[in-house]
Amino acid sequence: xxxxxxxxxxxxxxxxxxxxxxxxxxxxxxxxxxxxxxxxxxxxxxxxxxxxxxxxxxxxxxxxxxxxxxxxxxxxxxxxxxxxxxxxxxxxxxxxxxxxxxxxxxxxxxxxxxxxxxxxxxxxxxxxxxxxxxxxxxxxxxxxxxxxxxxxxxxxxxxxxxxxxxxxxxxxxxxxxxxxxxxxxxxxxxxxxxxxxxxxxxxxxxxxxxxxxxxxxxxxxxxxxxxxxxxxxxxxxxxxxxxxxxxxxxxxxxxxxxxxxxxxxxxxxxxxxxxxxxxxxxxxxxxxxxxxxxxxxxxxxxxxxxxxxxxxxxxxxxxxxxxxxxxxxxxxxxxxxxxxxxxxxxxxxxxxxxxxxxxxxxxxxxxxxxxxxxxxxxxxxxxxxxxxxxxxxxxxxxxxxxxxxxxxxxxxxxxxxxxxxxxxxxxxxxxxxxxxxxxxxxxxxxxxxxxxxxxxxxxxxxxxxxxxxxxxxxxxxxxxxxxxxxxxxxxxxxxxxxxxxxxxxxxxxxxxxxxxxxxxxxxxxxxxxxxxxxxxxxxxxxxxxxxxxxxxxxxxxxxxxxxxxxxxxxxxxxxxxxxxxxxxxxxxxxxxxxxxxxxxxxxxxxxxxxxxxxxxxxxxxxxxxxxxxxxxxxxxxxxxxxxxxxxxxxxxxxxxxxxxxxxxxxxxxxxxxxxxxxxxxxxxxxxxxxxxxxxxxxxxxxxxxxxxxxxxxxxxxxxxxxxxxxxxxxxxx
Numbered sequence: 266x267x268x269x270x271x272x273x274x275x276x277x278x279x280x281x282x283x284x285x286x287x288x289x290x291x292x293x294x295x296x297x298x299x300x301x302x303x304x305x306x307x308x309x310x311x312x313x314x315x316x317x318x319x320x321x322x323x324x325x326x327x328x329x330x331x332x333x334x335x336x337x338x339x340x341x342x343x344x345x346x347x348x349x350x351x352x353x354x355x356x357x358x359x360x361x362x363x364x365x366x367x368x369x370x371x372x373x374x375x376x377x378x379x380x381x382x383x384x385x386x387x388x389x390x391x392x393x394x395x396x397x398x399x400x401x402x403x404x405x406x407x408x409x410x411x412x413x414x415x416x417x418x419x420x421x422x423x424x425x426x427x428x429x430x431x432x433x434x435x436x437x438x439x440x441x442x443x444x445x446x447x448x449x450x451x452x453x454x455x456x457x458x459x460x461x462x463x464x465x466x467x468x469x470x471x472x473x474x475x476x477x478x479x480x481x482x483x484x485x486x487x488x489x490x491x492x493x494x495x496x497x498x499x500x501x502x503x504x505x506x507x508x509x510x511x512x513x514x515x516x517x518x519x520x521x522x523x524x525x526x527x528x529x530x531x532x533x534x535x536x537x538x539x540x541x542x543x544x545x546x547x548x549x550x551x552x553x554x555x556x557x558x559x560x561x562x563x564x565x566x567x568x569x570x571x572x573x574x575x576x577x578x579x580x581x582x583x584x585x586x587x588x589x590x591x592x593x594x595x596x597x598x599x600x601x602x603x604x605x606x607x608x609x610x611x612x613x614x615x616x617x618x619x620x621x622x623x624x625x626x627x628x629x630x631x632x633x634x635x636x637x638x639x640x641x642x643x644x645x646x647x648x649x650x651x652x653x654x655x656x657x658x659x660x661x662x663x664x665x666x667x668x669x670x671x672x673x674x675x676x677x678x679x680x681x682x683x684x685x686x687x688x689x690x691x692x693x694x695x696x697x698x699x700x701x702x703x704x705x706x707x708x709x710x711x712x713x714x715x716x717x718x719x720x721x722x723x724x725x726x727x728x729x730x731x732x733x734x735x736x737x738x739x740x741x742x743x744x745x746x747x748x749x750x751x752x753x754x755x756x757x758x759x760x761x762x763x764x765x766x767x768x769x770x771x772x773x774x775x776x777x778x779x780x781x782x783x784x785x786x787x788x789x790x791x792x793x794x795x796x797x798x799x800x801x802x803x804x805x806x807x808x809x810x811x812x813x814x815x816x817x818x819x820x821x822x823x824x825x826x827x828x829x830x831x832x833x834x835x836x837x838x839x840x841x842x843x844x845x846x847x848x849x850x851x852x853x854x855x856x857x858x859x860x861x862x863x864x865x866x867x868x869x870x871x872x873x874x875x876x877x878x879x880x881x882x883x884x885x886x887x888x889x890x891x892x893x894x895x896x897x898x899x900x901x902x903x904x905x906x907x908x909x910x911x912x913x914x915x916x917x918x919x920x921x922x923x924x925x926x927x928x929x930x931x932x933x934x935x936x937x938x939x940x941x942x943x944x945x946x947x948x949x950x951x952x953x954x955x956x957x958x959x960x961x962x963x964x965x966x967x968x969x970x971x972x973x974x975x976x977x978x979x980x981x982x983x984x985x986x987x988x989x990x991x992x993x994x995x996x997x998x
């Protein structure tokens with residue numbers, strides 16, 4: 266472009282390269298995925314302390330990701346930030362099936378079985394359970410496609426890679442892991458080498474000192490609660506009551522300041538402004554922006570203006586260093602914009618309604634909604650004294666705006682006088698327009714050059730408002746009159762130009778300046794309480810404050826969460842061929858809710874759609890450990906073992922794989938949860954916290970709750986059948 270001859274003399278430079286930003290986001294996402302995979306592999310080695318077996322399990326991660334990428338390629342999808350994010354989300358999940366399978370085979374091998382017997386028994390015992398568990402995860406994740414709004418777009422883009430990767434993890438656990446385990450397990454046990462002083466010994470020492478006592482503690486605790494089942498039920502009921510109370514006090518209103526990379530400040534000019542005046546105005550803006558560029562941390566900025574609009578756009582660097590937050594920097598730039606009569610400046614998050622500048626933190630706005638704009642203005646005027654008496658309310662923003670002066674001058678035509686003088690309104694408007702703005706004339710041909718011509722009054726004849734009244738207007742009979750003879754001057758603000766309707770309603774607002782300080786939140790709460798006690802005229806109401814996630818979206822999220830639970834229950838009932846056995850597994854879902862709600866409260870996280878999406882995904886994950894545990898207990902009972910002994914052995918044998926899968930899932934989510942939202946492009950903090958808290962609490966209570974509820978449900982069934990049998994025999998007699 267620089268070499269083009271027509272651009273000679275132009276200074277060209279790149280001020281914003283979106284390609285670099287996209288590559289940076291992709292690199293950050295891939296880095297998080299690699300970190301999650303590395304941490305998951307370290308967790309596996311800690312529990313297994315078998316390097317070859319750990320590497321085999323870890324190999325399922327790139328294998329499944331390769332299958333997902335191939336699926337994207339053949340489906341015609343692109344590799345973008347959302348598809349990569351979907352792959353990063355499931356990094357910690359891809360090893361779950363392989364971990365359970367490999368750990369079961371390794372346990373049989375250590376118990377004295379040959380390599381072939383260990384692999385065969387491992388698949389025979391676990392294959393059915395992990396198949397059910399994988400199907401539940403896939404079905405629940407598929408239900409996220411039914412969500413409306415912004416999250417539906419995210420779910421659609423992430424669905425295919427996640428579905429393909431998790432499906433591949435099941436196939437890898439059923440075929441790849443048994444084959445590799447058979448090849449990597451030593452042919453003879455005496456060939457296993459003991460590496461003294463190595464990392465393996467450190468892990469072994471930690472494992473034996475902490476993990477094995479923890480496993481014994483869980484076994485003794487379960488044995489105790491199997492004899493005192495109602496005590497455990499009462500304990501969980503109390504915890505659920507506390508969780509319900511905490512849930513009612515979650516953050517539904519105060520959203521954290523989002524990472525801002527781009528902002529826009531709009532400028533509205535009066536109709537009389539020429540292009541030269543607009544250029545002069547934005548040259549002042551550019552000079553101001555250049556002076557504040559370093560202090561505000563601006564990477565680049567640009568200006569656009571035309572006949573009907575003006576715009577200033579700024580860009581922040583992801584690694585910006587500034588003492589000002591992005592919102593504070595925008596506010597400082599906004600406050601520094603040149604002030605000229607009739608020019609209105611606003612930006613998206615600036616809510617003062619009339620271009621008023623100030624710290625939004627110490628302002629509060631009330632908007633009335635109704636059908637009659639005149640009635641709304643009257644009611645707003647009558648309400649101001651009520652709020653003016655409240656402690657902490659300093660002044661009204663609407664009054665501050667009025668003191669700035671009018672935005673436009675209007676000439677109101679006296680139609681009767683104009684008609685009697687013989688002056689047509691079009692003639693009047695054309696004459697005034699020519700005098701003030703000028704009028705283009707045909708080009709003047711001088712020595713072969715086309716010279717543009719424009720007719721306009723001298724500056725001295727149109728500089729004052731009084732000059733408008735002296736402009737002469739021709740009448741129909743050839744005489745001359747003046748503008749002042751048939752018009753009167755009026756001063757208008759930009760808001761008087763039109764009536765704006767939203768949902769077939771008009772609105773009227775007024776704002777209040779609050780006393781700066783830490784009590785601002787309480788002042789706003791008192792204002793809202795006063796609003797609730799005011800009885801407005803019929804047809805007028807207060808507009809509810811805007812929310813990022815409205816009640817409809819929250820209700821929809823709750824409905825989808827309930828449907829996810831129903832889907833999981835129906836699938837387990839189908840595979841277990843029982844409607845009662847899945848009930849004991851479903852009980853892990855409220856146990857997971859304890860951790861999710863607790864961690865959301867701890868981090869004061871805003872409840873957005875990502876929370877509900879994470880909750881639906883969590884439903885499909887927390888039941889997996891329960892499925893493996895119950896299926897193994899049923900198999901032990903089918904071999905002749907009594908119920909209590911089967912549950913204790915299933916808990917003892919499945920304790921390690923349950924802890925391993927939960928830990929790898931949590932560890933794999935950490936980089937995504939606490940990574941930079943600016944660098945990733947999307948804030949997944951709430952999504953990750955739901956999964957981390959839910960998996961932690963579900964894992965903590967699953968090994969106690971499921972066996973106890975399993976026995977309670979089975980005993981209740983037997984008693985019901987016994988009562989029904991006695992009633993049937995009595996009626997027969």
